[in-house]
Structure formats: C-alpha cells, structure tokens
Amino acid sequence: MAPLDLADVDTDQIIPKQFLKRVERTGYGPYLFYDWRARGGFVLDRPEYAGATVLVAGANFGCGSSREHAPWALRDFGFQAIIAPSFADIFRANCYKTGLLAVTLPDSQVRHLIDLVNEDPSVEVTADLERQVVRGEGFEYPFVIDLFAREMLLQGLDEIALVERHDADISAYEKRRAEWLPAVR
Amino acid sequence: MPRTLAQKLWEAHVIRSAQGEPDLLFVDLHLVHEVTSPQAFEGLRMAGRHVRRPDLTVATTDHNVPTRGGLRSADELSRKQMEVLAENCRAEGIPLHQMGSRRQGIVHVIGPELGLTQPGMLIVCGDSHTSTHGAFGALAFGIGTSEVELVLATQCLPQKRQGDLAVNVTGQLPLGVTAKDIVLGLIGRMGTSAGQGHLVEYGGPTVRGLSMEGRMTVCNMSIEWGAKAGMVAPDDTTFAYVEGRPHAPKGAAWEKALDHWRTLRTDDGAAFDGVIEVDASTLEPHVTWGTTPAQVVPVTGRVPNPHSETDERALRYMDLRPGVALADIAIDRVFIGSCTNARLEDLRAAASVIQGRHVHPKVRAMVVPGSTSVKLAAEKEGLDMVFKAAGFEWRNAGCSMCLGMNPDILAPGERCASTSNRNFEGRQGSGGRTHLMSPPMAAAAALTGHLVDVRELI
Numbered sequence: 001m002a003p004l005d006l007a008d009v010d011t012d013q014i015i016p017k018q019f020l021k022r023v024e025r026t027g028y029g030p031y032l033f034y035d036w037r038a039r040g041g042f043v044l045d046r047p048e049y050a051g052a053t054v055l056v057a058g059a060n061f062g063c064g065s066s067r068e069h070a071p072w073a074l075r076d077f078g079f080q081a082i083i084a085p086s087f088a089d090i091f092r093a094n095c096y097k098t099g100l101l102a103v104t105l106p107d108s109q110v111r112h113l114i115d116l117v118n119e120d121p122s123v124e125v126t127a128d129l130e131r132q133v134v135r136g137e138g139f140e141y142p143f144v145i146d147l148f149a150r151e152m153l154l155q156g157l158d159e160i161a162l163v164e165r166h167d168a169d170i171s172a173y174e175k176r177r178a179e180w181l182p183a184v185r
Numbered sequence: 186m187p188r189t190l191a192q193k194l195w196e197a198h199v200i201r202s203a204q205g206e207p208d209l210l211f212v213d214l215h216l217v218h219e220v221t222s223p224q225a226f227e228g229l230r231m232a233g234r235h236v237r238r239p240d241l242t243v244a245t246t247d248h249n250v251p252t253r254g255g256l257r258s259a260d261e262l263s264r265k266q267m268e269v270l271a272e273n274c275r276a277e278g279i280p281l282h283q284m285g286s287r288r289q290g291i292v293h294v295i296g297p298e299l300g301l302t303q304p305g306m307l308i309v310c311g312d313s314h315t316s317t318h319g320a321f322g323a324l325a326f327g328i329g330t331s332e333v334e335l336v337l338a339t340q341c342l343p344q345k346r347q348g349d350l351a352v353n354v355t356g357q358l359p360l361g362v363t364a365k366d367i368v369l370g371l372i373g374r375m376g377t378s379a380g381q382g383h384l385v386e387y388g389g390p391t392v393r394g395l396s397m398e399g400r401m402t403v404c405n406m407s408i409e410w411g412a413k414a415g416m417v418a419p420d421d422t423t424f425a426y427v428e429g430r431p432h433a434p435k436g437a438a439w440e441k442a443l444d445h446w447r448t449l450r451t452d453d454g455a456a457f458d459g460v461i462e463v464d465a466s467t468l469e470p471h472v473t474w475g476t477t478p479a480q481v482v483p484v485t486g487r488v489p490n491p492h493s494e495t496d497e498r499a500l501r502y503m504d505l506r507p508g509v510a511l512a513d514i515a516i517d518r519v520f521i522g523s524c525t526n527a528r529l530e531d532l533r534a535a536a537s538v539i540q541g542r543h544v545h546p547k548v549r550a551m552v553v554p555g556s557t558s559v560k561l562a563a564e565k566e567g568l569d570m571v572f573k574a575a576g577f578e579w580r581n582a583g584c585s586m587c588l589g590m591n592p593d594i595l596a597p598g599e600r601c602a603s604t605s606n607r608n609f610e611g612r613q614g615s616g617g618r619t620h621l622m623s624p625p626m627a628a629a630a631a632l633t634g635h636l637v638d639v640r641e642l643i
C-alpha cells in the first residue's frame with residue numbers, strides 16, 4: 001500500500017494533459033503524476049512503495065477533468081484499488097469501467113491506514129471486493145459498493161453487450177421520442 | 186407527487202429500470218471531441234460495432250487546436266488526434282465541425298449556439314464541463330471514454346439516480362459583480378466536493394434575471410464543487426435564445442416544443458435533499474488565490490491563513506504568503522477564454538472595461554473566443570479592434586490556455602489572470618499560476634498589471 005496524503009488530487013495531476021494526445025488506452029503508467037514526480041522526492045517513487053497495488057489518498061480524489069486516462073495510468077502503474085474518504089463522481093465511474101476498485105471509507109479509517117503505512121511501509125492491506133472489506137492485521141473495515149459496479153468488476157462484463165440485450169426497449173423508446181427533438185443534420 | 190426539474194428530466198429518459206441495476210437512460214445528444222474519443226472509436230471497431238445514432242452525435246475539434254497559424258502550427262500528435270477524429274466521423278457518418286469551419290468551437294459553446302442544446306434533453310460528452318448545457322433546463326453531464334464508447338454503440342447510458350440539491354439565489358447583483366462571482370462565491374463557501382452525487386438546480390430571482398450566457402457560466406462550474414450536473418429551469422429567456430437557431434424546432438414544431446418546455450420546472454412542494462441560499466447583493470468580485478476553485482476570496486480581501494496541508498501546498502505552489510492583499514499581486518499574463526467565459530456577452534463585458542485603455546506594458550494578454558462564430562460576431566461589432574488597439578492578442582477559437590494542450594501555455598512561474606474554470610497546479614502550463622475571475626476582472630488586471638477590483642475602473 002502506498003499513501004498519498006492529500007485532498008483534492010485532480011486528474012490534471014494524475015495524468016497531465018501533455019499525455020492525453022495518445023490514441024491508445026494503455027501505456028500511461030510512466031506518466032502517472034508526471035509533474036510531481038519530475039520535481040523529485042515524490043512519495044510513489046520511494047523504493048519502499050515499489051510494487052504497491054493499493055493507493056490510500058485524501059478526500060475528493062480524482063476531481064476535475066473527466067479524462068479516463070487517469071484510471072488508465074493508475075492501473076498501468078500497477079494499482080488495483082484506491083481507498084479515499086470520497087471520490088469525484090466521474091472518476092469513480094471511470095475506475096469501474098477500467099477494472100480499478102475505488103473504495104470509500106470514513107475519514108478516521110483512511111487516517112488509520114495512512115498512519116499505518118507511514119509507520120511501516122511494508123504493512124499489508126487487502127481490499128477484498130468479494131467480501132466488501134478492507135482488512136489488515138487486527139482490523140476489518142467494511143465498505144459499500146454499488147451492486148452493479150461490483151458485478152462488473154468481479155466478472156469483467158462487457159457493459160455494451162449488457163445494454164445491447166435491451167435493444168427492443170431502446171427501439172421502442174426511440175419511436176416514442178418527440179419528433180421535434182433536434183437531429184444534427 | 187410534486188417532482189423536481191431534475192426528476193422530470195430523469196424520468197423522461199428512462200428506457201428501463203430494474204431493481205438493483207442502474208436506470209438505462211436515452212441520450213438525446215452526444216457531443217464528441219478529439220481528446221476523449223479516439224479510444225472509444227477504436228473500441229467500437231475492435232468489437233465490430235457501429236455508431237447507433239450518428240444523427241444524434243456531433244463532433245468538433247477544440248481541445249488541442251492551435252489558435253493561430255492554422256492546422257500546420259499544431260504539433261504532430263495533436264494533428265494526429267484531429268485527423269483520427271475526422272476519419273472516425275467520416276467512417277461513422279457523424280457531422281464534424283473542424284478547424285476552418287464557421288461552426289467550429291469549444292464543444293460547450295457550439296451546442297447552444299447551433300440550437301442543438303434545448304430544454305428537456307439529456308446531453309452527454311466526454312468532458313466534465315458538459316454541465317454547461319444544463320443552463321437550458323437540460324440534464325447534461327460529463328462521462329469517461331468507456332461511457333463515450335457505450336453511448337456511441339447504444340445511444341444509452343446506465344446511470345444511478347442522484348440526489349437533488351437546490352441553490353436559491355436572491356438579491357440584486359451589485360455593479361461589477363457577475364455570474365462568475367455567484368458561482369465562485371458559492372464554491373468558496375461549499376468546498377470542492379459538497380455537490381458530489383447530486384444534480385443541482387440553480388433558481389431564485391437572481392438566476393432568473395441572468396442571461397443565458399450568465400446561466401451557462403454558473404452551470405459550467407457545477408463540477409468544480411463536485412456536482413454531477415447543474416441546471417436552470419427554462420423560461421422566456423431560454424426560449425428567446427433558442428428560437429431561430431439552426432437546429433431549433435420551427436413552425437408548428439416550435440409551438441409543440443414550447444408547450445412541453447413550459448412544463449419543465451420544479452413543482453411547488455417538491456422536496457430537495459438540501460437547499461443552499463445565496464444572497465447576491467452582498468457579493469463582491471471574486472478571485473482565486475490557490476490551486477482549487479474553492480480557494481477563493483473577494484478581490485478586496487487578503488490571502489488567507491492556511492487551514493490544511495492542501496492550503497499550505499497551494500500557497501507554496503502559488504508563491505503567496507498569508508495576509509498579502511489580493512490587489513498587491515502582480516500578474517504576467519491574461520487569458521480571456523474557455524467554455525466558462527468566452528461567449529459574445531463575456532467579450533463585450535471585457536471590451537467595455539478595456540475600451541480606450543491599454544494593456545500594462547509588463548502583461549501579455551490574449552482573447553480566445555469560444556467559437557468561430559463568436560469570433561466572427563465579435564469582429565462584426567468591432568470588439569476585435571477594441572482588444573487589439575489595447576494590446577491584446579486576438580486569436581482563433583478553441584480551449585487554448587484553459588488547459589494548455591496547444592502551444593498557448595504559461596511558462597513556469599508565470600502568473601495569469603484567467604476567465605477559465607480550473608486553477609489546478611500546472612493546468613495552464615507546468616509551473617504556471619492561475620487566478621480565476623470574471624471577464625471584466627481579467628480585463629481590469631490586464632490594464633493595471635496586478636489583480637484589481639474592476640469597480641475602481643468603471
């Protein structure tokens with residue numbers, strides 16, 4: 001587990017705009033927190049956090065731009081779960097689509113995790129999606145997650161295919177729409 | 186049951202709802218731009234899928250277009266992104282308003298301008314400031330690239346119903362105080378995440394009195410206090426703005442549309458999860474001092490004492506000390522632009538401050554109209570001459586220095602008075618420092634070379 005003890009970490013920091021010019025979905029890992037890392041001494045570059053798969057961070061994580069490049073970069077870097085007191089809505093949705101688990105825990109529990117990892121960088125903490133708990137030695141913090149998002153993450157479902165199953169409903173809706181609604185041409 | 190506006194908009198778009206699943210919503214308009222779409226189109230292609238409703242999808246290039254020198258002055262990667270978008274649109278039959286077209290511009294400026302944004306619609310775009318379109322009484326929010334792919338393929342979006350918040354703005358806006366100050370003041374009070382998980386309806390006499398441009402500015406920044414969407418119930422101001430635009434309904438269809446649009450208001454007695462009261466008469470022009478839009482104070486104020494690690498970090502990044510008067514902060518650059526404040530009314534407001542005056546010799550100032558048609562309209566009124574005579578650069582339309590994906594960026598350490606919406610670290614260029622404010626305030630800063638209360642100049 002790696003700590004990023006800051007509130008309001010925005011997606012401009014997670015993946016700066018100069019890396020949004022790629023047309024691929026992968027290969028963003030090296031640019032994660034690029035500007036912060038370029039300044040040197042950034043926490044994720046400390047050897048003791050190398051290989052961490054869980055990131056614990058401050059409130060309102062992932063605010064700002066809707067760029068899905070942010071969860072792509074976190075995932076490419078090796079993270080599988082982010083734990084924070086709160087997440088920006090679009091970022092959280094993007095995480096689920098990317099196979100990244102966003103766990104919301106109360107402030108005090110997040111604080112506990114940050115203290116733990118500050119004390120002992122090698123501390124093991126597991127975010128268990130199946131049982132919906134974050135656990136470590138001597139504690140277990142349950143978390144809530146949207147049922148549907150949980151299924152999506154656990155089973156890696158193709159959401160488009162799920163929606164396509166409702167094609168008849170979609171077509172019926174399309175027929176009901178007011179005829180004066182705008183079309184682009 | 187009395188319903189809120191958001192509830193009405195939501196229910197009108199539900200295709201299907203089932204226990205334990207998000208509602209499946211139909212999308213009336215999908216706006217697409219070059220930066221968040223290439224992976225979505227690629228995903229479609231790999232799965233052998235096509236765009237279900239190219240007739241409800243429209244694309245433009247805005248995020249990384251150069252604002253002078255034409256396409257050739259774009260860097261190679263940006264040019265590639267623009268070409269890829271053009272190819273994707275050609276292959277799928279999606280109309281594209283690209284560089285060189287009179288209809289090109291920032292995605293949230295051209296939707297309303299073309300009359301594509303109308304009351305009652307559900308509008309999405311791979312961009313967080315999609316909330317702008319809520320100003321028309323539409324449900325509009327930003328989505329990620331995977332969702333862009335999903336909407337391209339199905340014209341639908343599974344969404345969990347969000348809560349309802351109301352912001353009730355009363356009292357007359359004092360001279361020199363604008364819609365931008367309403368929303369900056371609100372964000373300063375509420376913080377960066379108070380709106381999370383909520384659809385916000387802005388109402389009250391002051392909002393009713395705002396022009397469509399002003400309402401768009403307010404709705405635009407909903408995301409900066411965490412809200413999923415912001416909206417204003419449509420009224421005669423809305424209808425007058427939409428009427429006659431290229432995609433607005435005409436003749437008998439217009440009458441039918443109007444009948445429907447007039448029902449789009451929150452019923453008396455409908456319940457919100459929270460109501461936030463704002464007294465506009467006590468507002469002053471606002472300026473951000475930090476690196477989130479919530480780190481904001483009236484321009485007559487001082488840089489506050491830090492209350493958190495985030496505040497301290499912001500002070501270090503902005504190279505500011507607590508107690509410094511905002512008006513004593515010198516600036517290097519001025520940016521008048523972005524989907525928050527680069528419509529014709531914004532340019533007029535800035536020009537009226539500038540008229541007959543000159544940009545401070547130490548300042549480099551630029552105006553980037555929100556769309557090509559805003560640019561042409563402004564030129565027709567001679568606004569370009571006002572700006573140019575004062576020493577402003579007059580550029581072509583695009584996002585430009587709002588996020589600095591094109592050559593328009595701050596150098597490290599440069600300080601900018603900006604009419605955009607985000608003052609995040611490095612947003613306008615690595616190491617650049619951004620102070621957010623209204624167009625008249627940015628204009629005033631350009632003239633004096635420091636942050637200044639525009640009321641001293643008018």
Ligand code: SF4
Pocket residue numbers: 247248291292293312314523524525583584587588605606
């Ligand atoms: S102007 Fe800025 S905020 Fe608006 S769409 Fe462009 S980059 Fe995003």
